[in-house]
Amino acid sequence: MDGTRPALRLFVLHHAGGSHVLYRHWPAALPDAWDVRLLDAPGHGLLLDLPRIDDAGRLAEFLLRGIEPELTCPYAFFGHSMGALVAYEITRRAVDRGLPPPVWVGVSARPAPRPAGPGQRYPELSDAELRARLRLLGGTPDGVLDDPGLWALFAPVIRADLHLVENWRPDPGAGPLPVALSAYAGAEDRSASPPRMAGWEEHAGRFLGLRVFDGGHFYFRDDPAPLLRQIEQDVTTALGTMPVRPTDLRLG
Numbered sequence: 439m440d441g442t443r444p445a446l447r448l449f450v451l452h453h454a455g456g457s458h459v460l461y462r463h464w465p466a467a468l469p470d471a472w473d474v475r476l477l478d479a480p481g482h483g484l485l486l487d488l489p490r491i492d493d494a495g496r497l498a499e500f501l502l503r504g505i506e507p508e509l510t511c512p513y514a515f516f517g518h519s520m521g522a523l524v525a526y527e528i529t530r531r532a533v534d535r536g537l538p539p540p541v542w543v544g545v546s547a548r549p550a551p552r553p554a555g556p557g558q559r560y561p562e563l564s565d566a567e568l569r570a571r572l573r574l575l576g577g578t579p580d581g582v583l584d585d586p587g588l589w590a591l592f593a594p595v596i597r598a599d600l601h602l603v604e605n606w607r608p609d610p611g612a613g614p615l616p617v618a619l620s621a622y623a624g625a626e627d628r629s630a631s632p633p634r635m636a637g638w639e640e641h642a643g644r645f646l647g648l649r650v651f652d653g654g655h656f657y658f659r660d661d662p663a664p665l666l667r668q669i670e671q672d673v674t675t676a677l678g679t680m681p682v683r684p685t686d687l688r689l690g
Contacts, residue, residue, distance in 0.1 A: 444473035446541070446673060447513040449505060451521030452476075453547075453656075454599035455572075455592065457483030460659070467666050475508070477501060479524075481595055492598045494606040498527035506537065514542040514673055519630070519655070520603050522548035526641070529615050530608075539617050542676035543642075544669055546622040547630040547655050550637030551608040565593065572596070575629065575655045618644040618676035622665065624657030625650050646672050 448468065450461050458476035465474035479497055481490030491497040501524065509532075517525030522545035533539050563571065569589070619642035623635040632650045639645040649668050651657040658665040 443511050445469070445471035445512070446677070447473045447475065447508060447511055448673070449475050449477055449513065449515050451501075451515060451517035451524050452478065452482065453519035453521055454603055455596035459483060464662065464666065467662065469670060475505070477505070481598070490595065490598045492602045494523055494527050494602055497602065498524055498531055502528050502531055509538055512541045512677065513538075514540050514544070514676070516544040516546070516669060517548070518546040519548050520599055522546055523551075523603065523606050526551065526608070526615070529617060530612060533616060541618065542673050543615065543617055543619045544622060544672065545619065545635075545638055547624065547627055547635075547657075549630050549634035550641055552637075565589070568593070568596070614641050614643045616643040618642070618646055620646040620672040621648045622668070623648065623650050624653040624655055626653060627655045627657065629655055644676075646675055
């Protein structure tokens with residue numbers, strides 16, 4: 439970006455155990471008029487030297503403090519898996535503080551908020567069981583799963599993130615977010631199936647729809663282009679320059 443005011447500032451929030459690296463090609467693939475920021479949680483990516491945060495509320499507070507000076511133009515969030523719930527929590531806090539709300543929130547591969555209940559209990563799995571689960575999800579490089587040294591380095595980060603995800607419960611008294619929201623799902627994702635993703639409609643003041651793509655939990659990993667084009671269309675809709683598309687699409 440040059441010194442001109444961007445048409446949109448998009449903050450991208452990564453999945454559990456991940457970092458900005460999976461999304462590193464997104465800024466070049468999205469509109470030139472957008473300022474795309476890839477955020478890392480403490481203990482991840484470019485913030486690897488900072489202590490990890492294993493509570494969604496505290497992580498949202500940390501990230502909001504960091505981006506608050508950047509909320510000087512229309513802005514939006516896209517969060518995948520863990521990133522989706524963090525996007526929800528940041529948006530809730532921005533609204534509660536009277537900050538300008540985002541024009542759009544995209545939530546991917548994370549079911550809608552629900553009351554307290556049993557989770558998948560990933561932290562209780564043995565290393566072998568956890569590696570097998572992660573391999574099925576497809577977001578962790580094989581090198582990390584197969585190399586004992588790398589696994590020893592990354593396993594505590596992954597387990598801390600999964601603890602955050604499993605223990606996240608939204609404020610039970612919170613109403614719908616007063617923003618436009620889109621939900622994205624992989625048709626074969628068993629952990630965040632399209633029917634579970636559809637529940638986000640009741641948490642959005644303006645629900646732009648459920649977008650279903652071929653693939654599993656990381657449906658965009660091999661080819662993010664269909665997702666990025668849909669994000670561009672949904673943001674344009676949220677900004678009020680094109681009509682709302684049908685609420686349920688099969689893409690990819």
